[in-house]
Amino acid sequence: MRWMLLLLFISLSLPALADLDYVLKPRQIAEDTWLLEGSTDNFAKANGGNIVNTAFIVTERGVVVIDTGPSRRYGEAMRKAIAATTDKPVIEVLLTHHHPDHVLGNQAFSDVPIGALAGTTELLHRQGDAMAENMYRLVGDWMRGTEVLLPTRTLDPGVLNFGNHDLRLLSLGGHTGADLAILDQKTGVLFAGDLVFYQRALTTPNSPGLAVWLADIATLQGLPWTLIVPGHGPVASDPQPFLQMRDYLGWLDQLMRDGAANGSDMSEMIRSPIPERFAGISLSRYELIRSVSHLYPRYERAQMTRVDSAADK
């Protein structure tokens, strides 16, 4: 009887788990280069956190993976998708930055070196557990078994050679303070990580400031790229993602500058109108609320002066 109950329980619970399938379909975007494109939505139980672009390059030495996705389950699905595409083994993972949607699939790649900028490892060490916990809250069961696995290799800016692919690594920081951009010098594909969001509002929880970010956009645009792979949103072979980033960052900066000069409070700032030209950008209101929380206090302080009686003593 007990066995029958157990069998019944298993047969009932299996379909529920089987539903949690990311259905990852690698799409070739350049020679040897495959993209796993996520949606431009927010984290949700419906998408399991697959809102992110990950990629892999099949070099003559083996497969180089760029970001591992939002969960252990995603990492494992990615690994299967790679195996279905090529016989070559995975030889290295490169992480663009420490945010959960880009690194929580690391467990599926524990047998190969996982490379990241020193700052990325440091940030993941400090914030990883809290971010993973929040992911459980946001996407639920998809996260089952997911834990933070720290990078095992420190990347420095410069060129990394993988046989027929030379990857140029750039150490930038506008999005999180430690952002890796990767230019494949063979194909001209630029993996911009979350320094570039396209048709999806940018996020600022660790940004050192929008001016830093704008400078990074100029650096990236100046590279000899042929195709841009944003961290979120569709790939592009024209500079449109850079133009949109510059426009959006500039708007956000000016909005908060004007708000602070006018004495507006945070709760007024989050109700600011969003320009019509950004109507096609997913989640702009949601991200405005977040960015005001992250960045506005700095703008406010710049518009205030010491007024306490101890100030002039």
Next chain:
Amino acid sequence: MNWRTSCLLLCWLPLAAHAADIEPGKDPVPSVMWAFYHKQMLGNAPFVFDDRVKLLAPPFAEDARQVPLEIDARAFKGEVVKILAWAELNPLPKIVDFQPLDRVLPWLSIRIRIEQATPLRAAVLTRDGLWHVGSTLIDAAGGGCTAPSVVRTEPGWEEHIGEVLGGRYPRGEFSRVRLQVAHPMDNGMVSGIPEFFINHAELRDQNDQLLARLELFPAVSENPNLAFDIEGAGQTRLVLRDNSGNQFDAAIP
């Protein structure tokens, strides 16, 4: 309560008694605790759920330690005795007791900590003895009340206690006065650090006339941010006191 307010309240008592028949209307937010707070905060006094009291907060707390809250009761300008605000599901629910007395509009912005997703309330007592309750909901990952202090991680923070950053921003008939006070606002819930917070604030004009009085509670964020809308010209003074007896003084030109 000064004698003038008492007198006013006394004069309006017959009306207050009448207010007991008032139908409060439907609670606009799902709450399991309204009856409890009606008793605890408002002493079971007559009230209405009233959307003319605008309580504005983001739909979710991006940083549960610094949640911006705006209380707008300007629809009752000239009628407001006091404004009480609280977060229903906070371990320490009380936020502020704000009494705009003279030339200060019944409008306040403040930042608070929340521990979890919760209904927020701002109850406005008008001179007729009726409480007008504004409500909103906020979602949160939580932990804002029990998160370690950010201020205390900064070296030399003790040296900066009571420093005030401020600014005045003209807005036509009134001016917005914004203030940020350096203070850890310890709420007693974090790793054995006892309560240490600013519990009293006053706004005064250049002739030392009292403009507004505030009681603050430990749901207020560290390094408190406050903003007021004040009518008329001239300097505004801010006098603050914490529960250790420290007094701080600032003047906004």
